[in-house]
Amino acid sequence: MSFELELAAASAAPAGYSPAIAPHPTQTSYDHVVLPGDFPDPTIMKVGDTYWASATTAEWGAVYPIFSSKNLLDWELVSHVFPDKHPAWASSNFWAPEFYQENGRFYVYYTARKKGGMLCVAVASADHPAGPYHDHGPLVGQEAGSIDGFAMPDEHGDLYLIWKEDGNSCHQDTPIWAQRLNDERTALVGEATELFGNDVRWEGPLVEGSALVRHNDWFYMFYAGNSCCGKGCNYATGVARSRALLGPWEKYEQNPILIGNDTWKCPGHGTVTELDGRWFLLHHAYFAQSHEFVGRQGLLSEFTWNAQEWPEFVNRSPQAAPLTDLARLHIAEEFEGNELGPAWQWPLGQQPTSRVHEGQLHLTAKPSRLGALVARRTHVATYKAATTLDFAALPADTFAGLAAVGDPYNALALMAGNGQLQIWHVKSGKQQCLQHVFIEPCATLTLRLEVWGGQRYRFAYSTDGATWQPLPTESFTLNGTYLPPWDQGVRVALVAQGAEDTTAVFNNFIIRNQR
Incomplete structure (x- = not known):
């Protein structure tokens, strides 16, 4: 086929980029690749009848894409948190954005490396989910690094930042910490509390990627363990729960609850959402046939609550089908x-x-x-x-x-x-x-x-x-x-x-x- 014919055939498809696969007919399964391509550490929130998502951009601009969807399956790229210049205080490692909304204000808690220094969790805010966002700078940066910030109110309504101390970067453990945010949601106040660390064999050198949800008076923390990336990865997802945000936390004895299969490898680092009473984790995984050459793609995986009130995925693995309508x-x-x-x-x-x-x-x-x-x-x-x-x-x-x-x-x-x-x-x-x-x-x-x-x-x-x-x-x-x-x-x-x-x-x- 000549280049002109190739170009004509390609031009018959919608111009530009849309990560959506196709409009989906009425169906029972929501397990799909919804962000095909390199979109690690996806986050999701619902505002009214619209879902908003973002993901890690690492060393690429524009920083943190913002997608919108009405149905969780078909997503449109509408803007970026930092569409032109990234924040002046940071140099690299733009990882793991997490949305939070409160009183008509929208926040993105994100990770970046301070110029000449450590990894930090920072925050930006906006009057609309699509932005524009104003950066407020770092909230915490421990000596070993601080990553994967997530905002969650406790049982009294006080808002806390949950994050991981990046101890694996210097051959140390990786505790998950919590500390209260100020009323402006732009600084930490009080003392930090350690919630738990990597103390179970499957977790390997780390636990990270915390995402919390409250269900039937329990706080549930979905988290990732072990090695995230590359051909030798063995990432998986676990869950812990507590009656109070600051603990004590109980890890599920059946962890990990989400592991790889023949199609999808190393699933982890996701955020929970809900649609019509059904529960989903938007997370990343490698497609086995393309793995690191395409990167970690955004998958939607449905879970249910068992009789003991723990989340369960079908076959403990992603059920999304491979992309077929390429x-x-x-x-x-x-x-x-x-x-x-x-x-x-x-x-x-x-x-x-x-x-x-x-x-x-x-x-x-x-x-x-x-x-x-x-x-x-x-x-x-x-x-x-x-x-x-x-x-x-x-x-x-x-x-x-x-x-x-x-x-x-x-x-x-x-x-x-x-x-x-x-x-x-x-x-x-x-x-x-x-x-x-x-x-x-x-x-x-x-x-x-x-x-x-x-x-x-x-x-x-x-x-x-x-x-x-x-x-x-x-x-x-x-x-x-x-x-x-x-x-x-x-x-x-x-x-x-x-x-x-x-x-x-x-x-x-x-x-x-x-x-």
Whole structure:
């Protein structure tokens, strides 16, 4: 199939990004992948008839996506907590946002690393769930680090922050703490109380990701234990309960209550919600066939309460079916409007200058590393991606192209410039050119990336959109197993490297998912 036909087919699907799979008919099962792609540590809250969700963004901007839904299954990306610049006090590790609402005010308690210092739990607030949010800065930052903040009123109505001391970062235990919040909900007051720690074998080196709910006069804390991320992860979900928020807490003797299966690996770190008297945990898990190459995806898993008033999941594992209608997750971007849509990302603190004009993306170059880049999450580990570059307009000594990116220090890219094409291999910040070919002058140049299983990569190019020249050769592919960081999936990016007064022009961008 030619690139024009591929692009036309992709354009038949809705333009831009929507993580929803499809409108669902009336059905009994709510167990679904509702946030496909790299959306770890999801949070959820209900306001009126609308559900709101967010998730970890780690080292990518914009920080903390905000989704809305009326039915828990079909979600729309509407904004971000920090859509442009992230808070000035923080440098990285934007993890685990948690919503809280009170008296028409909305709060996001989140984790970030203080510049030159430790991980902290901080808070931002807004008058509407979609924002804009005003940051109030850190609430707590212990020497070992403090992460995974969750706000919960106690049995007297006093609001407390629950968080994890990140002791596993320095080979120590990981107690879960609680401390009262002030009336403005922007600072801690009084003394901290330790609730419990990792003292059961399945929990391994840590307990974290606390999410609390009250049911029949019990406080229930859903929490995660063991190793969260990567191919060797063994994450699982447990639950504890108490009559009083500050304890004593009793862990369920049947823990863990949610473990992996043949389809979904390492389920954990979720938030509880309710619909029509039914109970759900929105949590993350790796799809077994794509694992770390796509990242931890947002799943909805239903649970019930047993006779002993403990939560139970069917078969103690996620029942969500694998994604099947992959065509609805194709990305077809023809750069309509006057700015990039909210699904585009960039490396944290490196938001590029870009402009959308007359169906083209104008991306201002940067000289460092890969250069300036804008990226999209992937949904599967086998796919094709392509873009058409206005090659004739590319300034001298400026390179532009298409890349598979784990982070700015780890990437594989096909870059055009100075009358040639180059394959760039970037690993641990070290860049080398694996292959280059000279090409005749042409108006436009189409670049294509093919990926199999997240591990094998091959590029191709076309000067007419129909005849393809593979790079490297047909019999050879590049190894991309090194690309994903320990806690993130691979993205596909448009890249421009060169002097900061130069611009690369892209005509389109597609990703077509395959099994």
